[in-house]
Amino acid sequence: MSKTCVVTGGAGFIGSWLCRSLAGKGYRVLCVDNLLTGSRENVEDVLVKDKVVFIEHDVSKPLEISEDVDFVFHLASPASPVDYQNHPIETMLANSLGTLNTLNLARDKGARFLLASTSEVYGDPEEHPQTEGYWGRVNPIGPRACYDESKRFAEALALSFFRKHGLDVRIVRIFNTYGPGMRRNDGRVIPNFVAQALNGEPITVYGDGKQTRSFCYVEDMVEGLERVMFSEGISGEVFNLGNPEERTILEVAETIKRITGSSSEIVFKEFPEDDPVKRRPDISKIRKRLGWEPRTGFEEGLKKYIADCKQKNK
Numbered sequence: 001m002s003k004t005c006v007v008t009g010g011a012g013f014i015g016s017w018l019c020r021s022l023a024g025k026g027y028r029v030l031c032v033d034n035l036l037t038g039s040r041e042n043v044e045d046v047l048v049k050d051k052v053v054f055i056e057h058d059v060s061k062p063l064e065i066s067e068d069v070d071f072v073f074h075l076a077s078p079a080s081p082v083d084y085q086n087h088p089i090e091t092m093l094a095n096s097l098g099t100l101n102t103l104n105l106a107r108d109k110g111a112r113f114l115l116a117s118t119s120e121v122y123g124d125p126e127e128h129p130q131t132e133g134y135w136g137r138v139n140p141i142g143p144r145a146c147y148d149e150s151k152r153f154a155e156a157l158a159l160s161f162f163r164k165h166g167l168d169v170r171i172v173r174i175f176n177t178y179g180p181g182m183r184r185n186d187g188r189v190i191p192n193f194v195a196q197a198l199n200g201e202p203i204t205v206y207g208d209g210k211q212t213r214s215f216c217y218v219e220d221m222v223e224g225l226e227r228v229m230f231s232e233g234i235s236g237e238v239f240n241l242g243n244p245e246e247r248t249i250l251e252v253a254e255t256i257k258r259i260t261g262s263s264s265e266i267v268f269k270e271f272p273e274d275d276p277v278k279r280r281p282d283i284s285k286i287r288k289r290l291g292w293e294p295r296t297g298f299e300e301g302l303k304k305y306i307a308d309c310k311q312k313n314k
């Protein structure tokens with residue numbers, strides 16, 4: 001009998017790639033999503049032969065599943081700063097009550113649990129690159145707090161289930177991830193810049209563009225999520241997942257302009273409050289312990305994303 005995975009947030013960007021990959025490997029997948037920032041279209045192609053079953057449900061409400069479950073991937077939460085600032089309370093509930101409900105589900109079923117946390121738990125970091133041992137620098141009352149603090153709460157709750165109930169829990173801190181399937185208007189930097197470049201509109205760099213990020217292609221990310229979930233002997237551990245190649249946002253704008261052959265001008269807008277100035281994962285832990293590292297270069301991944309955008313524009 002094939003094993004069953006629950007993927008919350010499965011109709012979102014990363015979740016839909018994960019559902020597709022797990023189904024391709026023979027798992028039965030229950031995709032749980034309330035469609036707040038995701039869409040059924042993202043998983044429509046795999047909703048066949050009962051391999052991926054779509055369950056429309058808000059994880060901040062208790063989750064009842066009658067069949068056996070072996071693995072719970074908890075990804076349900078808005079992730080784009082524009083989305084979570086538009087839905088601050090829903091974001092806090094998905095990461096607090098949603099994490100509680102999915103942990104309870106894993107406990108009831110004797111399943112393994114993976115929490116999709118974020119590099120945002122490091123806030124605007126003073127340690128660079130960020131290792132898993134860094135405690136972070138987060139503004140608890142700023143515009144990003146609904147996301148950052150609820151993810152920090154989710155991590156603490158998951159480890160409380162590990163310590164108190166011996167639940168097999170793993171936490172991944174995901175750094176900026178991109179690729180086909182991102183909502184064109186989700187407000188994140190790569191969809192924004194690519195749409196602006198393709199439409200000949202101004203490319204909007206916030207601040208002076210000297211802030212940095214490190215971008216991971218989604219296929220590498222999904223491989224990392226699976227590696228952490230399906231490895232033995234790492235219960236209760238935390239891993240950074242991301243691509244350590246760091247670049248400034250201005251460089252990202254220039255690269256996208258060049259690759260798309262766009263004549264868009266680059267314009268500078270106000271720097272958002274609490275926007276982290278530097279971000280790069282230290283991935284030595286996962287490299288050493290689980291042998292994972294990203295394989296897709298930035299331009300290679302961007303070209304795949306741009307090709308997908310052009311195809312969908314047709």
Ligand code: NAD
Pocket residue numbers: 008009010011012013014015032033034035036037038039057058059060074075076077078079080083090093094098116117118119173174175176177178
């Ligand atoms: P996304 O917005 O595309 O997907 C999130 C999904 O969760 C959506 O389908 C949404 O409808 C669903 N959802 C939200 N609230 C829900 C609720 N209460 N009940 C059920 N479903 C709910 O975002 P994404 O980029 O795919 O991110 C997925 C996960 O990865 C999130 O937990 C996010 O915090 C984490 N993450 C992503 C990134 C990134 O760069 N993409 C970086 C760090 C962390």
Ligand code: UDP
Pocket residue numbers: 080081082176187188189190192193204205206207211213249272275276
């Ligand atoms: N950004 C930008 N222009 C945009 C969107 C984002 O300059 O149109 C910047 C943003 O200020 C941040 C970086 O790009 O410094 C990454 O933003 P994103 O929203 O993708 O994710 P974050 O890493 O901030 O969660």
